[in-house]
Amino acid sequence: xxxxxxxxxxxKFYGHRIGCxxxxxDLFPGEVMGIVxxxxxxxxxxxxxxxxxxxxxxxxxxxxxxxxxxxDTVTMNEPERRMLGRTDWAFVHQHARDGLRxxxxxxxxxxxxxxxxxARHYGDIRAExxxxxxxxxxxxxxxxxxxxxxxxxxxxxxxxxxxxxTGPRLVFMDEPTGGLDVSVQARLLDLLRGLVxxxxxxxxxxxHDLAVVRLLADRLMVMKDGYVVETGLTDQVLDxxxxxxxxxxxxxxxxx
Amino acid sequence: xxxxxFAYLDEQTxxxxxxxxxxxxxxxxxxxxxxxxxxxxxxGWGTGGVQVSAAVLTPDDTFKVIDQGADDTxxxxxxxxxxxxxxxxxxxxxxxxxxxxxxxxxIPEGDLGEDQILVYQVPIxxxxxxxxxxxxxxxxxxxxxxxxxMHVKLYEDISQHGAIATAYAYPVKVEGRYVMDPSPIPKxxxxxxxxxxxxxxxxxxxxxxxxxxxxxxxxxxxxxxxPFEPTKxxxxxxxxxxxxxxxxxxxxxxxxxxxxxxSDTDYCSTRRKAGHVGAQGVPYSEDAA
Amino acid sequence: xxxxxxxxxxxTLHNQGTAVIPVMVGADLDVAPGECVALVGASGAGxxxxxxxxxxxxxxESGRILVGDVDVAQAQPREILQLRRxxxxxxxxxxxxxxxxxxxxxxxxxxxxxxxxxxxxLRRAEALLWQLNIPQxxxxxxxxxxxxxxxxxxxIARGFAxxxxxxxxxxxxxxxxxxxxxxxxxxxxGAKARGAAIVGIFHDDAARARVCDRxxxxxxxxxxxxx
Numbered sequence: 001x002x003x004x005x006x007x008x009x010x011x012k013f014y015g016h017r018i019g020c021x022x023x024x025x026d027l028f029p030g031e032v033m034g035i036v037x038x039x040x041x042x043x044x045x046x047x048x049x050x051x052x053x054x055x056x057x058x059x060x061x062x063x064x065x066x067x068x069x070x071x072d073t074v075t076m077n078e079p080e081r082r083m084l085g086r087t088d089w090a091f092v093h094q095h096a097r098d099g100l101r102x103x104x105x106x107x108x109x110x111x112x113x114x115x116x117x118x119a120r121h122y123g124d125i126r127a128e129x130x131x132x133x134x135x136x137x138x139x140x141x142x143x144x145x146x147x148x149x150x151x152x153x154x155x156x157x158x159x160x161x162x163x164x165x166t167g168p169r170l171v172f173m174d175e176p177t178g179g180l181d182v183s184v185q186a187r188l189l190d191l192l193r194g195l196v197x198x199x200x201x202x203x204x205x206x207x208h209d210l211a212v213v214r215l216l217a218d219r220l221m222v223m224k225d226g227y228v229v230e231t232g233l234t235d236q237v238l239d240x241x242x243x244x245x246x247x248x249x250x251x252x253x254x255x256x
Numbered sequence: 257x258x259x260x261x262f263a264y265l266d267e268q269t270x271x272x273x274x275x276x277x278x279x280x281x282x283x284x285x286x287x288x289x290x291x292x293x294x295x296x297x298x299x300g301w302g303t304g305g306v307q308v309s310a311a312v313l314t315p316d317d318t319f320k321v322i323d324q325g326a327d328d329t330x331x332x333x334x335x336x337x338x339x340x341x342x343x344x345x346x347x348x349x350x351x352x353x354x355x356x357x358x359x360x361x362x363i364p365e366g367d368l369g370e371d372q373i374l375v376y377q378v379p380i381x382x383x384x385x386x387x388x389x390x391x392x393x394x395x396x397x398x399x400x401x402x403x404x405x406m407h408v409k410l411y412e413d414i415s416q417h418g419a420i421a422t423a424y425a426y427p428v429k430v431e432g433r434y435v436m437d438p439s440p441i442p443k444x445x446x447x448x449x450x451x452x453x454x455x456x457x458x459x460x461x462x463x464x465x466x467x468x469x470x471x472x473x474x475x476x477x478x479x480x481x482x483p484f485e486p487t488k489x490x491x492x493x494x495x496x497x498x499x500x501x502x503x504x505x506x507x508x509x510x511x512x513x514x515x516x517x518x519s520d521t522d523y524c525s526t527r528r529k530a531g532h533v534g535a536q537g538v539p540y541s542e543d544a545a
Numbered sequence: 546x547x548x549x550x551x552x553x554x555x556x557t558l559h560n561q562g563t564a565v566i567p568v569m570v571g572a573d574l575d576v577a578p579g580e581c582v583a584l585v586g587a588s589g590a591g592x593x594x595x596x597x598x599x600x601x602x603x604x605x606e607s608g609r610i611l612v613g614d615v616d617v618a619q620a621q622p623r624e625i626l627q628l629r630r631x632x633x634x635x636x637x638x639x640x641x642x643x644x645x646x647x648x649x650x651x652x653x654x655x656x657x658x659x660x661x662x663x664x665x666x667l668r669r670a671e672a673l674l675w676q677l678n679i680p681q682x683x684x685x686x687x688x689x690x691x692x693x694x695x696x697x698x699x700x701i702a703r704g705f706a707x708x709x710x711x712x713x714x715x716x717x718x719x720x721x722x723x724x725x726x727x728x729x730x731x732x733x734x735g736a737k738a739r740g741a742a743i744v745g746i747f748h749d750d751a752a753r754a755r756v757c758d759r760x761x762x763x764x765x766x767x768x769x770x771x772x
Contacts (some may be wrong), residue, residue, distance in 0.1 A: 079400045108408045111408065
């Protein structure tokens with residue numbers, strides 16, 4: 001079976017410092033991969049390299065495109081990569097403000113990707129945007145409101161709707177629940193799980209919160225100082241950690 | 257002979273501007289950066305238009321300046337006098353007689369010909385500016401033809417006002433490629449952007465020049481279910497009776513009394529000379545205002 | 546259906562002086578479809594550990610663990626995920642859920658994961674909850690606030706929602722009263738009847754005697770104590 005994403009030896013350096021190095025894995029449709037590590041582990045650098053936001057210094061990121069099969073997105077030209085970013089890929093930022101247009105209504109935010117790929121019927125665009133707001137549990141009467149009037153959790157859900165409206169196959173998420181109230185996190189996690197399953201999405205989620213990966217990710221990569229120190233099924237890595245650092249990480253989590 | 261170089265600018269500057277103009281004509285609707293010079297009027301008073309006019313004027317040209325359609329506003333008069341002094345070209349108020357017409361915020365009513373040049377004064381050349389503040393990003397959007405955001409603006413209008421509320425500076429797509437801001441002309445004028453004359457756009461403060469060659473396709477952006485409508489006030493001109501020209505509304509007394517008159521003064525007076533009289537007009541006489 | 550062959554395991558605690566703790570050596574186990582095999586042995590002897598290794602939750606150090614055609618000890622994560630979705634079910638001692646998800650959705654989850662439509666999946670979940678005597682008024686609430694016994698029953702409902710050909714049950718009748726213990730044992734018998742291969746841990750002797758065909762004492766796999 002062809003992997004959806006084939007990552008081979010990705011490395012990124014900042015001068016002599018290692019951002020991340022030697023990262024390889026295959027991701028298949030419907031799989032969710034979590035990347036955990038503490039600050040400075042390289043997880044955000046890795047995510048940005050995979051998602052095309054940073055150019056890696058070495059390695060390949062091959063995506064199974066609809067038209068041409070596996071293609072290395074690192075060497076793709078910019079228009080193609082940007083097109084990918086609007087259709088098959090999505091990126092959910094930690095801060096909703098980075099992923100939304102704050103001076104555009106909720107409906108406009110969700111409709112933008114549709115308009116960017118050529119939708120030209122106002123009624124249809126609005127209907128689809130309203131439908132998506134409903135799917136992320138934002139009341140339909142908020143469709144004309146600006147995100148500045150939304151709570152943090154609602155902004156994050158709006159960001160998800162905005163990203164998923166074009167039916168991407170791969171979603172990158174950077175600390176999707178960071179900064180949200182604990183009760184809001186729970187709802188968001190459940191929403192994400194449901195959407196991942198309904199849309200058969202693959203996702204790569206970076207987080208420092210082990211509870212998030214336990215609930216959301218099938219597979220897990222643990223990073224330290226730019227290296228991947230352990231990888232495997234999420235429940236296996238968390239319940240039977242092999243590497244010293246993973247054992248330390250797991251045992252440090254506070255129990256409630 | 258004047259103490260100034262012909263049309264104020266030095267020859268090298270004119271060449272620089274002409275190169276920008278040629279590039280703009282070769283790529284209709286594309287904003288060409290140019291090194292805007294210091295002019296003897298502040299930014300926001302038409303420096304872009306003046307620099308373009310200065311670069312295209314020749315001693316044999318006849319020059320006309322209009323400001324919101326009128327030849328006799330302060331700015332129009334100033335700029336006309338500026339070129340009378342520095343270029344000593346013939347000037348006129350009659351559109352048909354002018355070879356170069358500089359305009360602020362309107363297109364003349366009558367059809368322009370292949371031997372005429374229309375120079376627009378442009379405040380903000382970037383149609384996406386208010387949605388995307390980053391210049392780097394808007395340049396990328398133009399080069400990659402990523403115009404989804406422009407439709408977001410129109411979507412927002414409809415969701416807030418029930419219709420596309422943009423009444424002036426209505427964005428257009430030129431030759432099916434570049435999205436362009438036609439300067440703050442009323443949307444009523446948009447259909448006229450497809451014309452026989454050369455159209456040049458100059459933004460002095462923002463340092464951009466763009467152009468539309470004759471007979472170029474210019475389409476106003478819209479939605480399939482909210483098509484573009486070049487609307488105007490539902491009145492006839494009270495002076496000349498014209499029903500097809502863009503109108504200015506004038507409040508004439510404290511009771512809210514008002515009258516509508518053609519914004520294009522030359523068009524109105526030409527009609528009045530031909531004998532047309534509007535609801536509040538008087539028959540034309542040589543010494544009337 | 547389930548075949549454990551010469552499996553060994555030890556834990557290496559890097560942050561405690563790199564202590565190496567062997568917990569299992571040469572484990573062997575075979576379960577045929579329709580059979581229920583009980584793991585017995587004192588607390589800490591390795592019953593849960595072996596069960597978790599079959600599920601892929603713990604890594605086996607050596608040996609083979611076959612569930613159907615898949616060797617869990619060697620398989621790719623993708624294969625194990627596929628296995629867990631369609632072939633191998635696991636009812637652990639603890640209910641781990643996303644907070645704020647209603648009980649009926651928790652139970653329906655395995656069915657939705659295999660592609661069943663939402664409505665039939667919820668109906669089946671409700672049928673199981675009814676069978677396990679969870680009051681209807683609780684079906685739309687999150688189980689995180691339930692009593693231990695109620696949580697256990699939700700856990701069991703989730704484990705039995707989908708007809709797995711292989712099933713691992715870790716103390717399924719603990720914290721249950723007589724009525725509900727009866728219901729659960731009945732469900733286990735039902736699973737056996739439809740051909741599931743089951744490995745179970747039961748502290749309750751009577752329950753074990755009733756549903757299990759054989760017993761395996763895991764103390765047979767305990768490494769000889771170091772001097």
